[in-house]
Amino acid sequence: MNILTKLLALFKPAKPAKTASHYDGYRKELNDQNLTSFEDLLSLLRPLLRNATKLEVHPPSKQPPENAPLLSHFGGLPYFEAGGQWPTAKNGKHLEFVLQIFNNGQINLPDNIKLVQFFYGMEEFAFDTESDGWLIKIYETLNTASAIQIDTPAGIEQLKYCNISFKAIQSLPDWEGLNTYHETAAKLSCILNESKPWHSYQKAIEQLTGQQNYSSQIGGYPCWVQGESTPVGSNGQPMPLLFQIDSEDNAGLMWGDMGLVYFFYDGATKQTEFALQCS
Numbered sequence: 001m002n003i004l005t006k007l008l009a010l011f012k013p014a015k016p017a018k019t020a021s022h023y024d025g026y027r028k029e030l031n032d033q034n035l036t037s038f039e040d041l042l043s044l045l046r047p048l049l050r051n052a053t054k055l056e057v058h059p060p061s062k063q064p065p066e067n068a069p070l071l072s073h074f075g076g077l078p079y080f081e082a083g084g085q086w087p088t089a090k091n092g093k094h095l096e097f098v099l100q101i102f103n104n105g106q107i108n109l110p111d112n113i114k115l116v117q118f119f120y121g122m123e124e125f126a127f128d129t130e131s132d133g134w135l136i137k138i139y140e141t142l143n144t145a146s147a148i149q150i151d152t153p154a155g156i157e158q159l160k161y162c163n164i165s166f167k168a169i170q171s172l173p174d175w176e177g178l179n180t181y182h183e184t185a186a187k188l189s190c191i192l193n194e195s196k197p198w199h200s201y202q203k204a205i206e207q208l209t210g211q212q213n214y215s216s217q218i219g220g221y222p223c224w225v226q227g228e229s230t231p232v233g234s235n236g237q238p239m240p241l242l243f244q245i246d247s248e249d250n251a252g253l254m255w256g257d258m259g260l261v262y263f264f265y266d267g268a269t270k271q272t273e274f275a276l277q278c279s
Helices: 003-011 022-032 038-048 175-180 185-190 197-209
Strands: 050-057 096-102 115-120 134-140 162-172 215-220 241-247 260-266 270-279
Touching: 022 185, 038 050, 038 175, 038 185, 038 197, 096 241, 096 260, 115 241, 162 197, 175 185, 175 197
Parallel strands: none
Antiparallel strands: 050 162, 050 215, 096 115, 115 134, 215 241, 241 260, 260 270
8 A cells, every 4th residue: 555545545535334223212212111023012002992983974965854853964953052152253144064073982082971073164264173153053852842844045055965974993093193192102103114214104093993094083093184183181181182184075075185184072071273285
């Protein structure tokens, strides 16, 4: 080796040390807990499973049944009792009636809710709880003997009447929300597939619940369009999902660009929270 080569070798920059990945930290932590396999991921997720109810929206009916206000449905006319009034936004404009769901005891509504209705102002297009132009109306008791009909006010659109069927499903958090409910399961999913960490979790969802897609559903976990946004309840924990409503072709509903609306309910305070997300 000549002198020039020796000098160049002396001044050659040292090879930088390999930077530790945060996945390396996950791997060490999980190895210490003997959590290394896809089967371990399934075991972590099974306790998270929640029963939910999928809403299957029928094609619109040209002539709603006479007892429609006493049925769960989208559009048409809602249930009212004597003394009731059509809801308005804070600006005084009437809200459109979107849907109502009667609690038949076999769906995932809280026991104290006998009927829940959703009204919305399409012009206001509320995005969150603080926005004007949305209302969740909850009946904790029903007196059908005092039921009255209030026609849709002039100037607002009556949405297409669509009957609803209910289907029992099971629900897990979406990938965006997994860390909120089980940080260890999120870490294990990451190390099982470092380049596409959500793939392991999606495979687990399919095995435990079947394919979990965006849908209108009662209870379970929200399936977010733009990212985890579950509000915190009075107990400091994520507030339970009351229901989410997808963009429904049959009912003629479109929340922005193929979005969803989400409603959360704190049983202790009876507080409701609202969010709309679209792509």
